[in-house]
Amino acid sequence: MIANKAIHILPKVRVFQRKLYLSAKADKKRKFGNLYDKVYREDFLSSAWNCVKRNKGAAGIDSQTLEDIEEYGVQKFLDEIQDQLKGKKYRPKSVKRVYIPKSNGNKRPLGIPTVRDRVVQTAVKFVIEPIFEADFQEFSYGFRPRRNANQAIREIYKYLNFGCNWIIDADLKGYFDTIPHDKLILLVKERITDKAIIKLLNLWLKAGIMENLKIRNNLLGTPQGGVISPLLANVYLNGLDRYWAINKFDTDRKHDAHLVRYADDYVVLCHHNPEKYDEFARRRIDQLGLVINEDKTRIAHASEGFDFLGYTIRKGKSQTTGKWKTYYYPSNKSMKSIKGKVKEVIRCGQHLDLPEIVDQLNPILRGWGNYFKAGNSKERFKQIDQYVIYNLTIMLGKKHKKAGKGWRDHPPSWYYVNHGLVSIREMCTNINDDNVRYKR
8 A cells, every 4th residue: 555645754764765875974985776676665655746746736748637646546546656667667758848937038948747757756866865965065055955045045144254255156057958968877876876776867867858749859958847857956066066175175274265056056255366266166067068157157246245046145334333244135136026926916816805815915925035034134025015015005095996095094004913914024033143153
């Protein structure tokens, strides 16, 4: 019986992952075989289904949704996957190409696997991720367990307070779509010798991409949207991280140049000679067969500020003490994005009652506020609160055809107290400098 498991990831899976991680950490040269049979174990497949269901997501090219599978029978669905994997008859379907809009007006390509393929990818990820986690560097934060973007921001904050006044803010051009398959598999084989696992990874890498009802072969890259893609992307860019660690740029006082990476975005912070460290990074990136996005890459003094992971980060003189201080807060781009979402909800909800509009706004405001609540965000949070109240009041005035009614009868407290609107200003927490200004 594979289904009917309510827990997200089952305890036996966690125990197995911990053992793998410790073994890989203890012996950096050890290669792991005999992993494939774990992929189709009942607890692994059940946990994989729980993850896929929790993450939701659209259907792949077969149009089969999560709801369809639940109607069909989750247990039967997982039993069929188990039989295919046991008999080594499993073959992935092509991924469905979709495009999502970016804030700059461009579109980001995604490859959506079928639900079945997402379940199998998740099960494989459960097996191999602990091994590679043992190799990843401390300064890599993207798409890793128990790591997040805010930790990367705090690390940057720390090094700026240590006196690193020069930054290299870099981005890789089309990273996920340009990873060379052969080089990636060679890196995987440094740790994984199970041929069946390697075969699965190759099948996913080379799975076709369906776009406009036509399927084309995938000769390069690992499409964003797949469960396994972020892990493979980190495995490949660990080549840059290891290069940085081996040369002791981060730990040797002679260099004192610190790399902070989140997926394909990275920042180098140093005391001097930023051009030298930029050249070191570029040389390694070129060896990996990747390309720097020159439009999004620059060298700057910390006082000029730079944007990273939605934040603007800069050094400036404190208005109270006159001393240099590091500030970080939501970037103009992030402000524009949240305002656009708020305006769209209110515009599309003009036919709805106010409580229904508030129910749609609150998750958006709460999610944005939770991400940006640390740092020096209070003033910008206040601006967003004012923007929300202003647009709601204008809408009510138009709806009731009384231009002044909203301002007189509906002060901000009316929205917060009577209708439960989230005030993100109340979520803001100033950073405690003592947590990061410790001695080296």
